[in-house]
Every structure is written in C-alpha cells, then in structure tokens.
Amino acid sequence: MTQKQALTSSELGTLWMTYQEKTMTLRMLEYFIEQADDNRAKGIMQDTHMKIINYLEDIKAILKNEGAVLPVGYTEQDVNIGVPKLYDNMFDIMFLRLVKEISMGLHTLHLNMAYRKDIILLYKELTAFTQSVYDECVDYLQEKNVLPRPPAVTMPKSVEFVEGTNYMSGFNLFSEKRALNTVEVAHLYHAIESNIIGMQLITGFAQVANEPEVKKYFIKGKELAKKIVTENTQLFLQSDIQPPSTWGANATDSKLAPFSDKLMMYCTSLFCSFGLGSSALGTAFSLRSDLPLKMVSEAKDILTYGQEGGKLMAKNGWLEEPPQMQDRNQLTK
Incomplete structure (x- = not known):
C-alpha cells in the first residue's frame, strides 16, 4: 500500500480556518433553531446543522490521524439557547444565506490550496453542500417576499465599444458623470x-x-x-x-x-x-x-x-x- 501524503502547511491552515468557521456557525444555528417559529426555516437550519457536524467529524479524523491537536473553535459554552429572541423572524435564514455566501468563497479558495486527494474531496463536497443550502435560503426568502432583487435594466440591442477616456472619468467637476x-x-x-x-x-x-x-x-x-x-x-x-x-x-x-x-x-x-x-x-x-x-x-x-x-x-x-x-x-x- 502506498503511504498517504502528509498534510501540507496550506492544508493544515485551511482545515483550521474551516473548523473555526463551522463551529461558529453551529453555535449560532443552535440558537436560531431553538427560536424558530417557521417549520420550513427550522428544517433548513436543522439539516444544515446535522451536515456541518458530519463535516467537522471528518476534519477531526484527518487532524487526529496526522497527530495534530484539535482546535478549540466555538463550543456549547459560547451559546445560550434559552434567552429570548434577539432578532425578528426570517433574520435566521438571511444570516444563514450570507454565511453560506462567505463559505462558498472560502471553500473554493481552500480547494485551490489542497493537494491531497481526501482534502480535495472534502472541499468539493463542502462546496456542493454550501451551494445547496444557499439555494434553499434564496428560495425561502423569495417565497416570503423579503429578498429584494437588484434594479431592473433595459436589455442591450447592440454591442458598444468605449470611445476615448471620458468613459472612465469620474472626477471632472465640469463634466457630467456617466x-x-x-x-x-x-x-x-x-x-x-x-x-x-x-x-x-x-x-x-x-x-x-x-x-x-x-x-x-x-x-x-x-x-x-x-x-x-x-x-x-x-x-x-x-x-x-x-x-x-x-x-x-x-x-x-x-x-x-x-x-x-x-x-x-x-x-x-x-x-x-x-x-x-x-x-x-x-x-x-x-x-x-x-x-x-x-x-x-x-x-x-x-x-x-x-x-x-x-x-x-x-x-x-x-x-x-x-x-x-x-x-x-x-x-x-
């Protein structure tokens, strides 16, 4: 059998960063799940919470096999689920959507820093999972009519090219900005x-x-x-x-x-x-x-x-x- 490659410094660093972000997300989801009034929102968060736990177990197993100490991250001591609501309804899914948006960028970046097959596979799976949760959040918020869409625009009818440098001007006080x-x-x-x-x-x-x-x-x-x-x-x-x-x-x-x-x-x-x-x-x-x-x-x-x-x-x-x-x-x- 071929010996598995040792973790590189980049892989160890990205796993550490992922552990910090995922344990923080777990703690916040635990509070939002406890406070949720909407069953669909609660289901999205519960499913996300369960899958994050599984990915954290994968990271723990990798670090233990390498003889690396586990990070502390964020534990049950960092959350108090019994206190009253701090945010109105639907903020939980708004927050989760933004966290998943951040996670998508991080996982893609970390995938490009991975060299070992199991680490590459981990970040591929995390990327797909994160995109799936993000889609669920967008669908939920749009159905609730609380997700504004960007401004409408008239569709272009022809291709245009910039003529001169005025297109890039923004500081001239005597000319109108485009x-x-x-x-x-x-x-x-x-x-x-x-x-x-x-x-x-x-x-x-x-x-x-x-x-x-x-x-x-x-x-x-x-x-x-x-x-x-x-x-x-x-x-x-x-x-x-x-x-x-x-x-x-x-x-x-x-x-x-x-x-x-x-x-x-x-x-x-x-x-x-x-x-x-x-x-x-x-x-x-x-x-x-x-x-x-x-x-x-x-x-x-x-x-x-x-x-x-x-x-x-x-x-x-x-x-x-x-x-x-x-x-x-x-x-x-």
Missing part, C-alpha cells in the same frame, strides 16, 4: 445588501455584549456599515437607480446575550474579511475612476476596524492562534 454600468451596479448592490444584514446583526450584538469595550466596538461597526450603505445608495440615486429597500427582521429589544462576546467578535471578524474581499473585486471591475477610490477608502475603513477587533480579541484571550511554522531562529539558539 451612468453606472451593470457590472458596477452589481458590486455596489452587493455591498449595500450585505452591509444591511451586517448592520442588523451587529446592532443585536451591541445590545447584548457583556464587555463595555466590546459593546463600543460593535456600535462603531454598526455606524461603519450604515456609512457604506448610505454612500453606495447615494451613488445609485445619482444615476436615477432605485436602491434596494431595507429588509425587515431587525434586532428586537432583548438585552440578554445568546452568544459569548468571543463568538460575536469572531463572527464580526469573518464579516470584515468578506467585506474586504468584496471591496477588492469591486475595485478591480469598476471603470468609472471615482468608484475604485471610493471602494479603496471603504476597504481601508473595514481593514482598520478589523484590526481593532483582532487587538480586542487578543487582549481578552479570545484569539486562537493558527498552527505555526517552525521558528528556525529560535531552534538554533
């Missing part, structure tokens, strides 16, 4: 949509956080999300485009924490990473010169906010270290 194209609208709309959910999520976190510094941090994050939504909405209005309507499912008036500060900080960090990736894509594909600079400015604000969160987690002992490479300088001393 209307947004559909690629730019897609990225701006996505930023508005995801930040609306993030703003609702972090509003609830701010209400229930135990540590004063953490509460203050969440309030700052809520204002940052509000700023991004406002600025991108203004860009739509300047091009006479109808911005998306604000979804329902806001935070309730509960002040009892269903999640630990540690878990809520990690969840916010994950959303920050997602926001940075989205801003980078928007910057790359926007041709009007004012848009990339605006998106870079947003990305800088998100990065600064995320770094503040990392320092706060480290200060409180909540920041679990990823597996380290050997420090050769230290070993040779």
Whole structure:
C-alpha cells in the first residue's frame, strides 16, 4: 500500500480556518433553531446543522490521524439557547444565506490550496453542500417576499465599444458623470445588501455584549456599515437607480446575550474579511475612476476596524492562534 501524503502547511491552515468557521456557525444555528417559529426555516437550519457536524467529524479524523491537536473553535459554552429572541423572524435564514455566501468563497479558495486527494474531496463536497443550502435560503426568502432583487435594466440591442477616456472619468467637476454600468451596479448592490444584514446583526450584538469595550466596538461597526450603505445608495440615486429597500427582521429589544462576546467578535471578524474581499473585486471591475477610490477608502475603513477587533480579541484571550511554522531562529539558539 502506498503511504498517504502528509498534510501540507496550506492544508493544515485551511482545515483550521474551516473548523473555526463551522463551529461558529453551529453555535449560532443552535440558537436560531431553538427560536424558530417557521417549520420550513427550522428544517433548513436543522439539516444544515446535522451536515456541518458530519463535516467537522471528518476534519477531526484527518487532524487526529496526522497527530495534530484539535482546535478549540466555538463550543456549547459560547451559546445560550434559552434567552429570548434577539432578532425578528426570517433574520435566521438571511444570516444563514450570507454565511453560506462567505463559505462558498472560502471553500473554493481552500480547494485551490489542497493537494491531497481526501482534502480535495472534502472541499468539493463542502462546496456542493454550501451551494445547496444557499439555494434553499434564496428560495425561502423569495417565497416570503423579503429578498429584494437588484434594479431592473433595459436589455442591450447592440454591442458598444468605449470611445476615448471620458468613459472612465469620474472626477471632472465640469463634466457630467456617466451612468453606472451593470457590472458596477452589481458590486455596489452587493455591498449595500450585505452591509444591511451586517448592520442588523451587529446592532443585536451591541445590545447584548457583556464587555463595555466590546459593546463600543460593535456600535462603531454598526455606524461603519450604515456609512457604506448610505454612500453606495447615494451613488445609485445619482444615476436615477432605485436602491434596494431595507429588509425587515431587525434586532428586537432583548438585552440578554445568546452568544459569548468571543463568538460575536469572531463572527464580526469573518464579516470584515468578506467585506474586504468584496471591496477588492469591486475595485478591480469598476471603470468609472471615482468608484475604485471610493471602494479603496471603504476597504481601508473595514481593514482598520478589523484590526481593532483582532487587538480586542487578543487582549481578552479570545484569539486562537493558527498552527505555526517552525521558528528556525529560535531552534538554533
């Protein structure tokens, strides 16, 4: 029999990241399942919860076979399912949809970093599972009429090519800016949509956080999300485009924490990473010169906010270290 290849550093790192994200998702689903009033929503979350447990067992088995210590991640101590609802109905599926959107990107990226057959198969299965859950969430939300669609557009009748550099102009005060194209609208709309959910999520976190510094941090994050939504909405209005309507499912008036500060900080960090990736894509594909600079400015604000969160987690002992490479300088001393 051929000996199985050892895990590479990339594979160990991606398995560790997946473990953190999946254990966080499990804890939040446990709370949302307990609070669910709608049987279909509850069924989607229960099925997702069960399959995540199975994938976590696969990851544990791989790590144990390699002699690697299991991460701590997020445990039953990080959730309190008995407290009142922190969010209105349907926020649970809105949240799950966004988490699956993040997971799809992560699994695709991690698949490209895998070399061993069993790790490749794991991420292929995770990708297919994640896409399936995402589809279920979209179908559910559309049937409930709570998932706004992007703006309508007249279908093009001919192919056009850019003539001159005016198409890319966005800063000339003496010339009119061109209307947004559909690629730019897609990225701006996505930023508005995801930040609306993030703003609702972090509003609830701010209400229930135990540590004063953490509460203050969440309030700052809520204002940052509000700023991004406002600025991108203004860009739509300047091009006479109808911005998306604000979804329902806001935070309730509960002040009892269903999640630990540690878990809520990690969840916010994950959303920050997602926001940075989205801003980078928007910057790359926007041709009007004012848009990339605006998106870079947003990305800088998100990065600064995320770094503040990392320092706060480290200060409180909540920041679990990823597996380290050997420090050769230290070993040779």
